[in-house]
Amino acid sequence: MIDFVSFAHTGIRGLRAYDPGHDLVALRRAAPQPLLELGSNENPHGASPLAVRAAIAALESAHVYPDPLGGDLKRALADRLGVDTAGILLGNGSHELLMQFAQVFAGPGDEVVASQYGFAVYALAAQAAGTTLRLAPALPRDHAMPRGHDLAALGAAITPRTRLAYIANPNNPTGTWYSAADFEAFLAAVPAQMLVVVDEAYAEFVDAPDYASALPLLAKHPNLVVTRTFSKAHALAGLRVGYALAHPDCIAVMERVRESFNVNAPGLAAAQASLDDAAHLAASLAANRAQRQALADALRGRGLAVSPSQTNFLLVEFGDDTARIEAALLARGVILRPMGGYGLGDCLRITVGTAVDNARLLAALDEAMA
Secondary structure, three states, rough: OOOOOHHOOOOHHOOOOOOOOOHHHHHHHOOOOEEOOOOOOOOOOOOOOOHHHHHHHHEEEEEEEOOOHHHHHHHHHHHOOOOOOHHHEEEEEHHHHHHHHHHHHHOOEEEEEEEEOOOOOHHHHHHHHOOOOEOOOOOOOOOOOOOOHHHHHHHHHHHOOOEEEEEEEEOOOOOOOHHHHHHHHHHHHHHOOEEEEEEEHHHOOOOOOOOOOHHHHOOOOOEEEEEEEEEOOOOOOOOOEEEEEEOOHHHHHHOOOOOOOOOOOOHHHHHHHOOOHHHHHHHHHHHHHHHHHHHHHHHHHHOOOOOOOOOEEEEOHHHHHHHHHHHHHHOOHHHHHOOOOOOOOOEEEHHHHHHHHHHHHHHHHHHHHH
């Protein structure tokens, strides 16, 4: 037998594949009733009808390769975000791009910095690149932003070997965020010869007055990268379209490793059309805000600790009953995301659903807690 693990380089040998939480396809096949899937932070309000029609129309040319440059989508993004198309990189979701930044800019002997309780892909990216991951401790539980990014701790974790820092704002899985002023101070103190990758996958959901996107800082800081996705607010998770915004010279280097035709034609078409449907996006975001607050209030009314959130999900503490509660909900066809892999074994992450979804969740939760 061939020992294929030994063939892989050191970082890959100890790597574990990304954990989606549950085998949802298998659960759907076995379920006696439709599942209530609130574990993947999908948008229950669905994609724009314009985006759906554009994706279907693109399938008529399924025998033709998609635009390898994604030119139309890049121009649409540049127009709305006020950036140059040369500063945009498209990806098969932002996951692909987050992995590639470590692959390109870090390696053996280097370090990558991220926060405790940050998105799981940051650790995967660092390990796959063969670099060392340094985790900065998150804010304590009694803080106003429990388990959120401690930017001072992140700054203290940077060493001369640090090549890249991953920061999410708002953060998955905690839902927390940091202020624009705090980030500007952090960025000003970061060495110019390292990249700061700000993951803004949930940025569209934010309405907190102290939050600001890092996008306006791109022109001032050539070492800043911002990644976003069409999977969440635009509800195109099944089509896998993400993008990164950075200095054109940085993007030019990244293009060297971008897989050819990495964004499919229906995805390109749907993403561009979704940008044109501002009304659908606004209605979806408004519904999420209302249901996020209502669900948080209902959970707190049941004596549960709920972290503040500016996303489309809530991180909820169930304490010693977490595993039992999750199993009881699963038996009732309600799927939440277990957080043990993040070091948060006493918590479950709950996607904010529609009013009907949330009512079913709460009814099942009452039975489980009883």
